[in-house]
Amino acid sequence: MNQPLDHTALEIRQAPHNIEIEQQLLGLILVNNEAFYRVSDFLKTDHFFIEPHRRIYDLITKLIRSGKVATPSTVKTFLPADQPLADLAPVEYLTRLAANATTIINAEDYGRNLFDLAMRRELITIGEDLVNESYDATPDMTPRAQIEGVERRLYGLAEGGAASQGFVTFSDALTASVEMADAAFHRAGALSGIATHLTDLDRLMGGLQRSDLVVLAGRPAMGKTSLVTNIGFAVARAYRAGLENGVNKTLDGGIVGFFSLEMSAEQLATRILAEQSGISSSLIRRGAFEEHQFQDLVGAATAMQTLPFFIDQTGGISIGALAARARRLKRQKGLDLLIVDYLQLLSGSGKPGASRVNEITEITTGLKALAKELEVPIIALSQLSRQVENRDDKRPQLADLRESGSIEQDADVVLFVYREEYYLQARKPPEGSQEFFEWEAKMEACHGVAEVIVAKQRHGPTGTVKLQFEAELTRFGNLAPEHGTAVSYE
Incomplete structure (x- = not known):
């Protein structure tokens, strides 16, 4: 019927x-x-x-x-x-x-009521667009790309449209600038950005600035992963939140997201555990330590369990997927610093016929856009080309950045890690010779010392900072004041 x-x-x-x-x-x-x-x-x-x-x-x-x-x-x-x-x-x-x-x-x-109704209308629009795009999808539009696009729009909606706010007046920009200066004036260390807790580096850079893309590059074995791990952990350890003008905000340190595309989360945790416990990571992996050292290990692990340090160990993800996961982390847990280890292991959108240079350009442009959208600093590690090894002075230069000039172009800050000790060890002359005594003197001078070269800084000086490096613990630290910091202005 x-x-x-x-x-x-x-x-x-x-x-x-x-x-x-x-x-x-x-x-x-x-x-x-x-x-x-x-x-x-x-x-x-x-x-x-x-x-x-x-x-x-x-x-x-x-x-x-x-x-x-x-x-x-x-x-x-x-x-x-x-x-x-x-x-x-x-x-x-x-x-x-x-x-x-x-x-x-x-x-x-009444205002909240109207705001909620507007959000509902926007959700309907996003849903309708998703349905229409799914029906009319072209061969080169993958479902993954659609999902990432919808997540981007939903994140913008969840953040009240901050990611696509359009033009702002110069008056608003000036107000934000003065507020940043005021915050730096009242913050411990007088830094405008997030402190790395490496004193000389913070003094040169003013901390890690919001919306900046920081590229940290170096040849293998220079310690770039160790350095960025140390910085990320120091930021998470200093995290402190509270109310500011009635709004819950990060007052010190920050919530850290770490994309470990090369190492597993366990390997990364082992590095941090070695640094904090004072037991080398090789001993931790083999279990070759004394009872009292094990107690130190447990104590360090217990103290670190509550830190706001989140690791994504997925290898070979695309820049779009990384951006979607970063937005999700900020929405669900918060986010103050994002680390990517390393840039060359990311993939682009996979457009047919795209060269690797174009793909790297897409990745660096995407990372810079993401830093601005999330309003957090992003530290991306990068490889250097082998041409460094062919020079007598093996200190890296901007021209050594591998695969694309877009890395230098899109980055707000470019840092190089360099350890003279690593190269001197390979050039040890016969013992007892005059060259050996000269070599020994050089080795003594550079033992346990690493250089961080600030080769580019869009809003500040360039220069070289010397840090202490303990290879067994993969730990960077501050050197005694007599080593100094060499600063040159562009």
Whole structure:
């Protein structure tokens, strides 16, 4: 037996909205401009459903932020008299809005309601786009690429549109700059960025700056993974959060995300455990230690268990997948520093016919864009070409960055790790000769010393910083002050 046709099921559903609340909130602001400040931090023009309300809110915003009063009389001046609003003259519509205003106590609740409705509309749009793209997908559009695109849009939505906020005024940019300087002035160590806890390096760089792409490069065995592990752990260990202006923020250190594309999470943890316990990683792997050393090991592991240090050990992932996972980590746990070990193990989007140079360009551009989107520093490790080995002076140069000039171009900071001791060991002359005594003197001078060369710094000086390096513990530390820091300005 045929069922009767349900006409209600055939009705076209309207996008979620509430015109009455929009009218009452606008009227409230027109009557009492103080209500604007209760919603302006989160409520934007495009959160209103109908176009006339978007125009009115935009005019109110411009008037109040220019120090003027927004009333029906002042707003109507900027609305064409021959263009009615809801079949009413602009002045009459504005007057009715003001007449229907409610108490200012309701302002924030009304604003949150409109914000939530706008988010629902955007979710519907994202869902519709996903359905349409899935039906009309071209051969070169993979499901993975679609998933990453949707995750990117959902992250932007979850963050209130911060990733795609468009233009900001120079006044807002200046305010942010002054706030950064004020934070640096009051922060221990007077750093504008996140402290690496390597004193001379922090002094030269001002810490790790938000939205910066930092490329850390070096030849094999120079200790670049050890250095970045030490920095990441130091940042996580110093993590401290608290309320600032009523908002929960990171006050010191940070939450660290570590993409270990080469080593497993266990190997990375073993390195950090060796550094903190003072027992070499080779002894830890073999279990060749004394009872009291094992107690030190357990103590160090217990102290580190609660640190905000998250490791992704997936090898060979694409830049798109990395970005999606980083967004997810920030949304779920928070994120203040992202580390990628290492850049050449990432893959691009896999476009047919793309060269490796183009792929590296896509990766570095993607990492820089991700740093800006998440507003966190990203440290990406990179290999150097073998041409370094053919020179007498084996200190790396920018031209040694492997596979693409885009690494140098996209990076805000380029650091090189260099250990003279490593190369001297391979050139040991016969014992007892004059050359041996000269070699021995050089070895003594550079034993346990590593150089971090700041070859590029977009917003600061370049120079060389000397650090202590303990090979057995894969640990970098501060050298005594007499070793000094060589600084040169561009």
